[in-house]
Amino acid sequence: xxxxxxxxxxxxxxxxxxxxxxxxxxxxxxxxxxxxxxxxxxxxxxxxxxxxxxxxxxxxxxxxxxxxxxxxxxxxxxxxxxxxxxxxxxxxxxxxxxxxxxxxxxxxxxxxxxxxxxxxxxxxxxxxxxxxxxxxxxxxxxxxxxxxxxxxxxxxxxxxxxxxxxxxxxxxxxxxxxxxxxxxxxxxxxxxxxxxxxxxxxxxxxxxxxxxxxxxxxxxxxxxxxxxxxxxxxxxxxxxxxxxxxxxxxxxxxxxxxxxxxxxxxxxxxxxxxxxxxxxxxxxxxxxxxxxxxxxxxxxxxxxxxxxxxxxxxxxxxxxxxxxxxxxxxxxxxxxxxxxxxxxxxxxxxxxxxxxxxxxxxxxxxxxxxxxxxxxxxxxxxxxxxxxxxxxxxxx
Amino acid sequence: xxxxxxxxxxxxxxxxxxxxxxxxxxxxxxxxxxxxxxxxxxxxxxxxxxxxxxxxxxxxxxxxxxxxxxxxxxxxxxxxxxxxxxxxxxxxxxxxxxxxxxxxxxxxxxxxxxxxxxxxxxxxxxxxxxxxxxxxxxxxxxxxxxxxxxxxxxxxxxxxxxxxxx
Amino acid sequence: xxxxxxxxxxxxxxxxxxxxxxxxxxxxxxxxxxxxxxxxxxxxxxxxxxxxxxxxxxxxxxxxxxxxxxxxxxxxxxxxxxxxxxxxxxxxxxxxxxxxxxxx
Numbered sequence: 001x002x003x004x005x006x007x008x009x010x011x012x013x014x015x016x017x018x019x020x021x022x023x024x025x026x027x028x029x030x031x032x033x034x035x036x037x038x039x040x041x042x043x044x045x046x047x048x049x050x051x052x053x054x055x056x057x058x059x060x061x062x063x064x065x066x067x068x069x070x071x072x073x074x075x076x077x078x079x080x081x082x083x084x085x086x087x088x089x090x091x092x093x094x095x096x097x098x099x100x101x102x103x104x105x106x107x108x109x110x111x112x113x114x115x116x117x118x119x120x121x122x123x124x125x126x127x128x129x130x131x132x133x134x135x136x137x138x139x140x141x142x143x144x145x146x147x148x149x150x151x152x153x154x155x156x157x158x159x160x161x162x163x164x165x166x167x168x169x170x171x172x173x174x175x176x177x178x179x180x181x182x183x184x185x186x187x188x189x190x191x192x193x194x195x196x197x198x199x200x201x202x203x204x205x206x207x208x209x210x211x212x213x214x215x216x217x218x219x220x221x222x223x224x225x226x227x228x229x230x231x232x233x234x235x236x237x238x239x240x241x242x243x244x245x246x247x248x249x250x251x252x253x254x255x256x257x258x259x260x261x262x263x264x265x266x267x268x269x270x271x272x273x274x275x276x277x278x279x280x281x282x283x284x285x286x287x288x289x290x291x292x293x294x295x296x297x298x299x300x301x302x303x304x305x306x307x308x309x310x311x312x313x314x315x316x317x318x319x320x321x322x323x324x325x326x327x328x329x330x331x332x333x334x335x336x337x338x339x340x341x342x343x344x345x346x347x348x349x350x351x352x353x354x355x356x357x358x359x360x361x362x363x364x365x366x367x368x369x370x371x372x373x374x375x376x377x378x379x380x381x382x383x384x385x386x387x388x389x390x391x392x393x394x395x396x
Numbered sequence: 397x398x399x400x401x402x403x404x405x406x407x408x409x410x411x412x413x414x415x416x417x418x419x420x421x422x423x424x425x426x427x428x429x430x431x432x433x434x435x436x437x438x439x440x441x442x443x444x445x446x447x448x449x450x451x452x453x454x455x456x457x458x459x460x461x462x463x464x465x466x467x468x469x470x471x472x473x474x475x476x477x478x479x480x481x482x483x484x485x486x487x488x489x490x491x492x493x494x495x496x497x498x499x500x501x502x503x504x505x506x507x508x509x510x511x512x513x514x515x516x517x518x519x520x521x522x523x524x525x526x527x528x529x530x531x532x533x534x535x536x537x538x539x540x541x542x543x544x545x546x547x548x549x550x551x552x553x554x555x556x557x558x559x560x561x562x
Numbered sequence: 563x564x565x566x567x568x569x570x571x572x573x574x575x576x577x578x579x580x581x582x583x584x585x586x587x588x589x590x591x592x593x594x595x596x597x598x599x600x601x602x603x604x605x606x607x608x609x610x611x612x613x614x615x616x617x618x619x620x621x622x623x624x625x626x627x628x629x630x631x632x633x634x635x636x637x638x639x640x641x642x643x644x645x646x647x648x649x650x651x652x653x654x655x656x657x658x659x660x661x662x663x664x665x666x
Contacts, residue, residue, distance in 0.1 A: 075423075115523055119450035126458025130430070130465070137423065137469050149469060156462055176524055402568045406576045413580050416603055417587035422595045429599050432580070436606055439573070443617045448625050452609075455632050460602070460639045467643045468595060471650050489589065497582040504574035511618055513567030519617045526622045527629065535626050542633050549637035556644035 010111055011092075018091055022255045023053035029355045036359035047313040063244035068139075071241060075138035080242065080249035083131025087256035090124040093117040094263045095179050097273045097339035109273075109340065110179060117178035118170065121264055122163060125219060129155045131253065136238035148238035150366055151221060151228035157373040158218035158225075164381035165212035168388040169197040169205045169268050182272030192281070196271035202395035207384045209269045211377060213353075216261040218373065220254060223358040227366050262350040263343075270346045273339035287341040288328040295321030398516050402442060409435040420475040422468045426461060433457040444519030447527045573614040580607035594646050594656050598639075605635045 027042065027049065034041025042049030067076065097109035114120050129152050136148015170176065173184040187195045197205045218225040229238065239250050266272060275283040295318040302314030328337060364372065412431035419425045433456050440449040531539055580603060587600030609628045616624025646656070653661055 075427075114446075116446050116450045119447070119454065119524075123450055123453035123458060126454050126462075129458070129462055133462070133465055133469070134427075137465075145469065149466065152462065152466070156459065397565050398568050399566060402572065406572070409576065410579055410583075413583040413603055416596075416599055417583055417591065422593055422599075425596050425599055429602060432603065433606060436610055439576075439610065440613055442568070443573070443613050445613045445616070445625055445628075448609075448613060448628055451629065451632060455636060456602075456606070460636055463639055463643055464595065464599065467646060471595075471647070471656065485590075490586075493582055493586055496585075497578055500578040500582075501575045504578060505571040507574075508570065508618065511570050513569050514573070514614075514617055515567040518567070519620060521620070521622050522616075522625055527625050530622050530626050531629070538630060542630055546633065546637050549640045553640045553644040556641070556648050 006105065006107060007111070010107070014091060014096075014111055015088070018088065018256065018259070021259060022252055023057070025255050025259065025351065026056070026251075027053050028351075029358070032352070032355045033359040036356070047309070047316075057248075060244055060248040065244045065246075068241055070140050072138040072140060075134050076241075077246075079131050079135035079138055080246040080253070082134070083128060083253040084249045084256070086124050086128035086131060087253040087260070090121050090260045091256075091263070093120050093178055094260070094267060095182050095272055096343050097336065100336040102336075108179065109336070113177055113179045116176050118166060118176050118181070118264075118268070121260070122159075122166065125162075125257075126156075126159060128253075128257070131250075132238055135242070135250070139238070139241040141241055144238050144240050147228050147240070151238055154221070154225060154228060154366075154369060154373075155219055157370060158215045158377070161211055161373065161377040161381040162215035162219060164378070164385050165208045165215060166268065168203075168208040168385050171385075171388050171392050172197060172200050172203070172205070178267050178272075182267055182274065185271040186274055188278055192277050194271055194274060194276060196274070197269045203388045203391040205269060205388070207380075208388070209265070211381050211384060212265060212269070213350075215377065215381075216265065217354070217357070218369070220257045220261055222254075222258065222354060224361045224363045225369055227363055227369065258351065258354055259347070262347045262354070265350055266343060266346040272346075273343040275338070275342050284334065284338060285329075287338065287345075288325045291321045291325035291328065295319070295325065398442060398514070401516075402439065405435040405438045409439070423465070426464050426468060429464075430457050430461050433461065442516050443514060443522075444517070445522040447522060447524045570614055570618055574611060577607045577610040577614070580604075580610070592657050592659055594649070594658050597658065598642055598646070602635060602639070605631055 030052070031041040031049065042052040045051045045055045067073065092111040093114055095108065095110040095113070099106055099108050132155070133148050133152040136144045136146075136151070139145070139148075169181075173181045175181060175184065185194070185196050185200070189195060189199070189201075193199055198209050217223075221229055239247055242250065275286075277283050298314050298321060299318035302311060302318060305311035305314065327333060328341070409432050412428040412435065415428035416425045416432065419428065433452060437449045437452045437457070440446075440452060584600045584602075584604030584607060587603065588597055591597055591600065609631055612624040612628045612631070614624075616622065616628075649661060650656060655661065
């Protein structure tokens with residue numbers, strides 16, 4: 001097929017999947033935090049609150065779109081647009097799976113593979129600071145300006161440990177292309193330990209993983225580093241003066257950044273779309289088994305419902321899960337779906353960690369946050385890079 | 397295709413560069429300069445300098461210009477008041493600048509008469525591997541010297557930004 | 563078969579145009595920060611020249627030079643902005659005509 005047509009189709013599919021995931025990530029977050037806090041979460045709009053994101057979108061679109069008269073109009077309108085553009089741009093280099101063959105064409109499950117893929121991601125995250133800084137400035141409001149400056153300073157401070165933590169596994173895989181990075185993590189030690197970056201000799205990248213994850217929390221302005229935009233600090237920070245869809249754009253940008261950062265962590269450290277143990281030992285049936293178990297649990301609870309409505313919705317959920325398990329057993333689709341499942345499972349696990357931390361930890365004060373970056377994280381990241389370099393030089 | 401891309405991004409670069417000089421508020425100049433750097437990064441990609449293009453966006457547009465934008469926001473610099481512009485400087489200076497520009501363009505055009513055109517993909521040794529190899533073998537001494545330079549710059553900035561001793 | 567490429571002299575002319583705009587900004591503007599940004603514009607124009615010549619000579623040395631120019635520009639921006647902040651703290655003005663107390 002024509003290269004441009006194929007790329008267009010891939011881009012449309014990825015954009016659609018990403019935007020749906022964004023909306024339902026918010027649902028998952030609200031439900032998980034609610035259950036951590038021993039309450040129900042959204043449960044009224046649709047079964048188990050599944051239509052809540054739709055209700056939120058309708059609410060945000062129909063809210064009054066007020067542009068205050070004292071703002072700098074050009075920058076005020078450009079800032080959320082810029083933020084969401086940069087947030088969605090970095091998805092384009094992430095490898096979701098292996099090569100697939102459809103209708104005689106073979107293509108990779110990745111929008112584009114750049115030679116400098118990981119540098120592209122770092123570049124886009126460097127430039128996305130401007131969306132927030134300009135939003136704070138354009139609002140012509142002391143509190144927004146301070147919130148914007150604090151958030152931008154936090155983001156550029158944590159870019160340093162982030163970049164150093166990215167450089168360490170690159171010493172092991174010797175490539176900047178994200179596809180090569182995943183391919184270098186194929187294979188197994190002793191037949192069952194996967195050769196992911198966090199397990200690789202000569203230096204397992206466990207510290208890089210932890211440093212990267214902590215720096216990623218700060219880069220995406222998530223708890224415990226979300227002081228600049230928390231609702232009870234600084235009158236909601238840099239997005240005080242924004243309403244309706246522009247406000248929604250900032251939140252979409254934040255969740256999209258979260259998904260991107262988890263996807264990059266998966267690619268760099270957890271082996272991307274590679275399975276946990278070899279296919280010869282039966283890892284091809286893992287998704288089918290998981291969905292069968294989930295369907296069985298839903299069916300069990302559906303037959304003894306706590307609420308009367310669950311007697312109807314939970315068996316429907318069980319049937320859906322059984323259908324998905326059946327799809328994973330079809331040999332024709334297995335080549336495309338299995339890598340996608342492993343990638344989604346690992347990224348989803350990391351997203352759950354993000355949400356779990358939000359429900360559990362208190363937030364840092366701003367000076368503690370900056371001191372943590374410059375006096376602890378950055379020296380630790382440099383030390384990690386040094387030790388990795390020494391081990392690679394000594395053992396190869 | 398190369399010509400179209402070059403013309404689009406060269407036009408963006410020139411318009412943004414003109415904007416840097418002409419705008420009265422420093423923040424508009426800063427944003428125009430970010431536009432210049434972005435379009436130059438695309439031109440570097442057309443010339444096969446992929447590592448430099450990434451470094452341009454990460455270092456120049458993503459760090460140095462952030463510093464500029466921070467300083468402008470912190471100082472709350474207002475629009476510039478035009479005063480003390482001598483008419484002689486404008487009447488004589490701007491035509492002379494254009495003459496200088498014309499001379500440089502003429503020399504540029506006639507310096508290498510038989511040189512083939514630049515294609516995207518004509519130079520493939522601009523990868524991180526090649527730049528790294530040259531940087532750590534042939535240019536190792538300037539690399540170390542430049543790291544000392546950055547250290548001095550950090551110390552200088554820290555000393556200048558300290559609160560004065562009471 | 564292949565589309566016509568871009569003549570290398572066009573890149574050099576673009577570099578000349580940006581450099582001249584940088585000089586114009588440096589000489590004509592009165593705000594310290596805008597003057598500084600014109601200097602950065604000049605440095606960017608020079609980077610484009612280096613990379614063009616590196617393409618022509620098919621060597622990577624131009625990229626290395628460009629890299630060092632970027633590093634020096636970063637160091638200069640850090641120290642220069644710190645100086646600007648100190649000048650603003652002492653004189654409360656960003657107009658370079660008003661900080662001319664060392665002139666005759």
